Amino acid sequence: MTVAQGLKNMPKRSPFEDSLNNPDSFTITYELVPGQGAGGKKIDRLLEFARRAKEDGRITALSITDNAGGHPALAPVAIGTEIRNIGLEPMVHFSLKDKNRNQVESLLFLYQREQFRHLLILGGDFPRLTYYGQAKPVYDLDTIQTIELVEHIKAGHYRQMDEEDLHDRPFDFQCGCVVSPFKMTEAEQAWQYAKLLEKIKAGAKFIITQLGFDLGKYAELIHFLDHENINIPVLANVFIPSPAVARIMAGGAVPGVLLPAELAEQMAAESKEQRLLRAAKMTAVLRGLGYSGIHLGGNGLCFDDVCFVLDQAEQFQKDWQSHRQEAHFPLKGSWSLYAADSKKQKKLHPGTRPGGRRLHQLIHDLLFSRSNPIARAFGGFCKFCDRYHFSRSLFTSSEKILKEILFGCRMCGDCTLSESTYLCPQSGCPKKLINGPCGGSRNMSCEVYPDRLCFYVRVYRRLDPNARIPDLGTHPPLPPKNWALERSSSWINYFQGRDHTEKKAT
Ligand code: SF4
Incomplete structure (x- = not known):
């Protein structure tokens, strides 16, 4: 069998991939966070969520975190395999904080064997204190280098795959990447966009944003991609925290997450339904702004909560503009790439302290x-x-x-x-x-x-x-x-x- 014949027999694209590549569809993914240990109620709940999502049909991929927050947890391949058996597409987070390049390749082969197609490549939060102290941070490859490695293997420029293997289990990963449009200062934001461009050049096929609540910053990312003539799917991260988690986020304890203090206070005083309604409004507005879909997540949510958000978002869609203010929690004092009401990029100011x-x-x-x-x-x-x-x-x-x-x-x-x-x-x-x-x-x-x-x-x-x-x-x-x-x-x-x-x- 030649490579060409093998490729001909490759499995059809998943509903997730079809949805991502269909400009008329709005893609919905959901983030699952495995905990420590091999089983138990938490894992049962995740799998029950996956079964309900499969029956419902609106969520096209479930993402599985990889030692989220720098804490060790059940490896995502375990849940990913079960999700695939349930009939949904797993999107495995591929975090580089605790993998050297050999482990990266080894996992790629494992995921190839498991016929996973979608990897979300991210650096990952710095490891936290665990057994006898803090684990050694690895970061042997960065996100750009990892996406390049995957693309080099796909193109046959490195690590030639056996034709039979390619027929059985094609090495056709689609790598996604992440970006934060929620930085407060010019230097941080300009770097986020610069690195995003490099990840896309390296071969990233879709983007998922950091979670945030500032709809102006969400809109800025869409303007930036338009400005750079980039047309790959981008999913907005809509996270529904519990009041306790919102408080922790507002206090700055979650790396890279900026949740305004007023929002945390508001969440503490409101019901779960009000938090879900806000997420539904955000979803409608983000769709209106031009996002290809949303990456939903939250803590303490069940599948019925997610259905409620998706149902309500449909209702809000026709007059999404009218919900913009209610769902918008600006990051006060943050730098923007565009002047108010303008699509013209501001001049940057690098090099203000050249030193030696x-x-x-x-x-x-x-x-x-x-x-x-x-x-x-x-x-x-x-x-x-x-x-x-x-x-x-x-x-x-x-x-x-x-x-x-x-x-x-x-x-x-x-x-x-x-x-x-x-x-x-x-x-x-x-x-x-x-x-x-x-x-x-x-x-x-x-x-x-x-x-x-x-x-x-x-x-x-x-x-x-x-x-x-x-x-x-x-x-x-x-x-x-x-x-x-x-x-x-x-x-x-x-x-x-x-x-x-x-x-x-x-
Ligand atoms: S915040 Fe800056 S200095 Fe700190 S780990 Fe990230 S890139 Fe390095």
Whole structure:
């Protein structure tokens, strides 16, 4: 059997995929959160929800979180397989906080075997305290690199699949990605959109937003995608928290989530039905704004609650504009990409605090541009030092001392300082992200260390003042680090052609 014959026999698209790709349909997905342990009432409730959803027919995919909130939980494959057996499409969250690249591939093969088609690729919240303390954060690949890996395997550029395997179980994952349109400041929001563009370029086929309640910010994302001529389905995250969870969210305890305090207060004083009605109004407005669907979720909800929201949303749809104000909870003081009532993007202000960037750039060009004689001489010296253990060790120690003082260098051996305005992501970002920020920052503060600025806010302040959103970050995005180079000299590795400037997937 040839690949072409195999592809011909591939299973038909799922109702979820059909719905996503049909501009006239409004796609509804729902988020399930498995807890700890292999079974019990919570899992029974999730599966009962799936059975009811299948009978009802309006929800076309159920997403399953992957160690949500940085806590260990039942692996999503367990629930995903049962959902698939029930006859619904599982959309498995693929969180990179606790997987290295081998585990990523291994899980892709497992999900291929299980015939899952839809993965939601996300970085994930930083691991929390658990057995004997905090788990080691991994983030070996970022979201862009993971989507690229999937696309490389699909295209046969990496890890050739056996034709028989492709026939039985096609490697045809459709990766979704996430974005937050709910950032308070220019730097954070511009980065969110810049990284979204890269995820789409890498191969993301659909988008799910962070949860939020500011309909102006939801509308901004649609304008931005129109402006960039991007036409892939985008689902708005409509989350219905219990009053207790709303209070926790308003207090800032959930990374990347901004819930206005007035909304939390209002929720504390209202009935469940009122909260469900608000979600129904939001759904109607989001459909009116041009969203392809909604990604519903909440805590303490049963399937009847979800049916109520969907039924009411239908009722509200015809005059959705009239519900806009009631369902809108603006993030006061937040930055917007568009001026009020205008579709013209505002001018950005990167590069307001360039610090020592220009001087570092000058020295970098002098020593590493390959085209000037000083760089060629320095390269020759690096190569000479690499010949002998003693000279290599001495050279590496000198580089370590100098770069540790100047940049807080961690000697990863594959230096990306010049791609991040001469700030080191290995010491500056707790998730060690090299292609733009996560979604966890809050008012410019890092998700992990709230007393520090997000590393990428600092980078933004040092960027070229003329940079526009598509210019932020590195083009093409940086490949994954080669950890075999750790603790070696990045200068020698550069001139010997071992670092990312030469790297190709093997
Ligand atoms: S520094 Fe920024 S990108 Fe890195 S973990 Fe903190 S919030 Fe996320």
